[in-house]
Amino acid sequence: MSLEKAISVEINGIDRELTAPANETLLDCLRRHGHFEVKSGCEKGDCGACAVQIDGEPVDSCLTLAWTVEGRSVTTLEGLNDAENPHPLIAAFLEHGSVQCGYCTPGIMIAAEAMLREKPDPTNEDIAIALSGNLCRCTGYTKIFTAVKQAAGVLRQGGGDD
Amino acid sequence: MTDQTTARHTEANVVLRQVGKPLERTDAEGKATGRTRYAGDYTMPGMLHAKVLRSDIASGKLKRLDASKARALPGVTAILTAEDLPDRLAATDMPGQTGQKRAATDRQILVREIIRHHGEPLALIAAETPAIADKAHDLIEYEIEPLPGVYETSAALQAGAPVVTEPDNIVGEHKIRKGDTEKGFAEADHIIENTFHTQFIEHAFLEPEVGLAWVDENGVINIRMSTQVIEHFRFIADAMGVPHNKVRILGAMVGGGFGGKEDITVELYLALLAQATRRPVRLAYTREDSFVGHGKRHPFDITHKTGVTKDGKITALEVTIRADSGAYVFLSPYVLLYCAVAAPGPYRIDNVKIDSKAIATNNMYTSAFRGFGAAQACVAYEAQMDEIAKAISIDRFELRRHNFMRTGDKTATGQTVESAIWSDKCMTQALAALGEPTNAEGPVKVGRGVATYQQSYGRITWFHDTAEAWVGIEVDGTVIVRSGVTDIGAGQASALGQIAAELLGVGLDDVVVYNSDSAVTPLAGTTTATRALYMTGRAAHKASEILRGRLVEFAASELGVRPEDVDLANGQAFVIDNPESAMSLKDLAARGASEGLQRSELAMFRAPFTDPIDEETGQGPVFPDFTYGCHAVEVAVDTETGEVTVLKSVGAHDIGQAINPQAVEGQIEGGALMGQGYALSEELIYQEGKLVSPSFSEYLIPTSMDMPEIKSIILESRSGLGPFGAKGIGEPSLTPVAPAIANAIADAIGTRVFDLPITPEKIVRALREADENA
Structure with missing residues (x-):
């Protein structure tokens, strides 16, 4: 058994203590602590299904060791789904039918949300670049692009949680 | 339930208020908020973790397989090899619903002697943690003698080629003859001939194969998994040597299929390990397992x-x-x-x-x-x-x-x-x-x-395909659909809800669809062959229509008109020419219940049957x-x-x-x-x-x-x-x-x-x- 320790981390705005062995990935650690919205797709950083934000930056949690997030903040899709103020991306994905099998969806929303903070009025190219690390096999990305643009518009008009 | 669309009559004389609309699918919100539980998200107390040991070459003879070191590793609960299994085979044919004889295309479950492809399974491992299972995987010793293989179809047809499938490597042949091609070519001014080649490709669904199995108090092997075909429970039971009613496959929302989760994947390994250990067992393929472990598109x-x-x-x-x-x-x-x-x-x-x-x-x-x-x-x-x-x-x-x-x-x-x-x-x-x-x-x-x-x-059509669906209305006017159909991401379950909502005059929000459970939901057949909406949709349509007929008849007697004068829409039964004369479906269902009105229907749809x-x-x-x-x-x-x-x-x-x-x-x-x-x-x-x-x-x-x-x-x-x-x-x-x-x-x-x-x-x-x- 490898060495275990408790790490302090803010997850979706809540301070948590997670125990993790030294060699555990953030993906496995989050899922072991009930964050099943973080999906395992390849465990090699190729597909983006496991994407989360660390201090607001999207990363593949399968390539991140859990211990490295000590003292930092982690955001998963659950963090975008604030009960009182869900992120406009969620409503836009629902409205435009951007979800099919849904397995890539959490990672795509995480990547898109980070992009929208940098680029409030994204072009197709901005979206394509932001989502280039997130594979989707069902949708052809088309309705995802539409939803991301709509969410950007809602945010520009002051909607959403910030 | 607020839709006031003008009536559009179809051949079935049904007003289309729900069908044909870009409604938000019933499964969308759970997925878009991360709340949907996929097969890999289920755990159980005391659960073991499984792993498959595979051959790393394509053609060979297994000379020796020694799992003693792996078995001695603390935390290893079971290692199964061909020696530990009865001499049974696993079916690889199309699962049928009608009891027709399947083709004789069975394969070995684990390699007994001859290895026929890269990745063919040699042993199954169950351990207390994934890490121990990985370690045990590396501790199993084996020796494979490479045998000459054949890797091109042209080579496989030559005399003296290694025989992969008896007797001559030809596993299928079809001929079509129509008219007279000699005459047709004689009538032609030009004859053009070309050869086209396609390649091996991978389904690349985002969710790798995964499942969790346990044996319940009735001795039933339950398997919760990602699959397009819950009807494989029969093949699993046959391979295990147990009656068909002792294996249950429960689906979950599937993270993509595209045909790659149509054949048996993890379910047989899970069933064997759960039966051997009498503990819940989880098997999650890595992406590499998935690439190596399931069938590909034919070149x-x-x-x-x-x-x-x-x-x-x-x-x-x-x-x-x-x-x-x-x-x-x-x-x-x-x-x-x-x-x-x-x-x-x-x-x-x-x-x-x-x-x-x-x-x-x-x-x-x-x-x-x-x-x-x-x-x-x-x-x-x-x-x-x-x-x-x-x-x-x-x-x-x-x-x-x-x-x-x-x-x-x-x-x-x-x-x-x-x-x-x-x-x-x-x-x-x-x-x-x-x-x-x-x-x-x-x-x-x-x-x-x-x-x-x-x-x-x-x-x-000679498979004599059938599908079943059950539709019921609760005493508060809400609707439940039950059907075995698996939902692989295209909205297969939601479509049934939309069909039932259309016929019963409610909104899609008022319908809950239960699907993909071989023991509890009526069997609907596979989500393959572009058949799910066609077959299961027709079954749901039929059940809904019969139920609608009963509700309309009951409402007509309550409203004092003829049944043909009544329509159902917006959560109400109303008189078509006098919409003010109406009763809510809630009242209708409750009144009906008190009068013993049958508020559910199980229907079967049969495709055309041919020889x-x-x-x-x-x-x-x-x-x-x-x-x-x-x-x-x-x-x-x-x-x-x-x-x-x-x-x-x-x-x-x-x-x-x-x-x-x-x-x-x-x-x-x-x-x-x-x-x-x-x-x-x-x-x-x-x-x-x-x-x-x-x-x-x-x-x-x-x-x-x-x-x-x-x-x-x-x-x-x-x-x-x-x-x-x-x-x-x-x-x-x-x-x-x-x-x-x-x-x-x-x-x-x-x-x-x-x-x-x-x-x-x-x-x-x-x-x-x-x-x-x-």
């Missing part, structure tokens, strides 16, 4: 020899088809049949001769993949159409128009098509939607291409019906680098009736990108049968960077056999895409690459060869 070599008159009438067609079925039979004979039946395309050809063979090799076995042989057929027949047009200097779209089948025409197997055939309309609209041509500059050439198709929906086609001529009906449509693309090709950019991609399909047009667009858009990968970048590389590209960094599926401008055009002939006249779109949306791209590239560069994928290297080579020949 095909397809030769078309076409006779055509100078004004473009096709007079004869001979097609020779060879498919690589890999090391086990699985669904190869059926995939081959689909390819042979599809080979003439959507064209009326009076003289046809088709010969096809599926051939065993030591490559990975090949099986179902969206398009199921018919997609490979389209790659050949639509490229051939453009080659014919070029050879005889005729417009390629006019050539198609000249030869399209019309409603009432017969297919090459003599099946009369009674539904609408709107190939021409679809092609015309798809071409128009491409708009103004994009300007080409310098070494970049722009080209356009189309592909039309004929693709079946529903299973082969198998004639073996010598291939004549007879094969499928319930077909979808027709067209995909059109515009590409830019850099003639210096060979790089291809798909600029515009348009799918126009007559799908009969869209139940949820947004979901239909989703299929067309997804098919457009999957087909683009098939055409341009995807290929599994096998070296002596060993997969050397088992990851997404080597196997390249299209990303957001590859997305062209995609348009979906939905045509509705309402002529299909599905609910409300629907046809199918799951496979048809993919089938024409790759050939349309191949044709657009050929249009751009003036020469053709005959092998998929059309990589930059092949384009540069083709241009060089064309230059040298010029």
Whole structure:
């Protein structure tokens, strides 16, 4: 058994203590602590299904060791789904039918949300670049692009949680 | 429940208020908020973690397998090898619902002696943690003596070739004979012959295979898993030597299937380990396990020899088809049949001769993949159409128009098509939607291409396919649908809700659909063959209609009118000519309950049943019906680098009736990108049968960077056999895409690459060869 320790981390705005062995990935650690919205797709950083934000930056949690997030903040899709103020991306994905099998969806929303903070009025190219690390096999990305643009518009008009 | 749409009467005299609307799917919110639980998200107390040990070579003899060190590792609960299993086999045939005899295509569960493909399982491991299971995996010692293998279909047919499948490596053969091809070729002014090759490809669903099994208090082996086919419980029971009612498969929302979760994947290993350990066992494939562990799309070599008159009438067609079925039979004979039946395309050809063979090799076995042989057929027949047009200097779209089948025409197997055939309309609209041509500059050439198709929906009619669904109304007026259908991401469950909502006069929000449980939901058959909406939709429609009839009759007596004067909508039963006279469905259901009104119905839908086609001529009906449509693309090709950019991609399909047009667009858009990968970048590389590209960094599926401008055009002939006249779109949306791209590239560069994928290297080579020949 490898060495275990408790790490302090803010997850979706809540301070948590997670125990993790030294060699555990953030993906496995989050899922072991009930964050099943973080999906395992390849465990090699190729597909983006496991994407989360660390201090607001999207990363593949399968390539991140859990211990490295000590003292930092982690955001998963659950963090975008604030009960009182869900992120406009969620409503836009629902409205435009951007979800099919849904397995890539959490990672795509995480990547898109980070992009929208940098680029409030994204072009197709901005979206394509932001989502280039997130594979989707069902949708052809088309309705995802539409939803991301709509969410950007809602945010520009002051909607959403910030 | 606020929809006040004016009544639109269909043949069924049903007002369409829910069907045909782009409603938010019932599964969407759970997925978009991360709350949906997939099969891999379930855990149980005391759960063990499993792992599969696989052969790392494709052809060999297992000389020794010693698990003693692994068994001695603390935390290892079970290691199963062939020695530990009874001498039973696992079925690889199509699961049926009707008890018909399955084909004799069984395979060994674990390697006993002979290894036939890379990744063939040698041992199963169950341990307290994933890390211990991994360690045990590495501690199992084995010795494999390599044996000569065969990796090309041509080599597998030679005398003295290693025999992968007894007696001669031929695992399937179909012939189609119609008219007289000698006479047809004699009538032709030109004879054009070409051979097309397609490659091994991977489904690449985002969720790798995963499941959790446990034995319950009744001794039933329960398996919660990601699958397209819960009916595999029967094959699992047979392989385990237990009665069918002692195995239950529960699905979950599936993270993509595309045919890759149609055959048995993890369920048999889970069942064996749960039975051996009497503890819950979880098995989650890694991405590499997934690449190595499930069947692939068949590579095909397809030769078309076409006779055509100078004004473009096709007079004869001979097609020779060879498919690589890999090391086990699985669904190869059926995939081959689909390819042979599809080979003439959507064209009326009076003289046809088709010969096809599926051939065993030591490559990975090949099986179902969206398009199921018919997609490979389209790659050949639509490229051939453009080659014919070029050879005889005729417009390629006019050539198609000249030869399209019309409603009432017969297919090459003599099946009369009674539904609408709107190939021409679809092609015309798809071409128009491409708009103004994009300007080409310098070494970049722009080209356009189309592909039309004929693709079946529903299973082969001699399978005698059936589906069941149960629909009930609660005493508060809400609706429940139960059906075994698996939902692989296309909205299969939600569509049933929309159908029930339509007929029972409620909103989709008022319906909950329970699906995908072989013990609890009525069996609906597989989510394969573009059959789920057609079959299960019809079952849900039938159950809803019967229930509707009872509710209407009861409401009529309550309202003091005749049943034909009552309609159900917006949560109410009301008098059509006097909508003020109404009662809520809640009151109606509660009143009905107190009077003993039956508030639920279980219905079965039966597809057309036929006998198998004639073996010598291939004549007879094969499928319930077909979808027709067209995909059109515009590409830019850099003639210096060979790089291809798909600029515009348009799918126009007559799908009969869209139940949820947004979901239909989703299929067309997804098919457009999957087909683009098939055409341009995807290929599994096998070296002596060993997969050397088992990851997404080597196997390249299209990303957001590859997305062209995609348009979906939905045509509705309402002529299909599905609910409300629907046809199918799951496979048809993919089938024409790759050939349309191949044709657009050929249009751009003036020469053709005959092998998929059309990589930059092949384009540069083709241009060089064309230059040298010029």
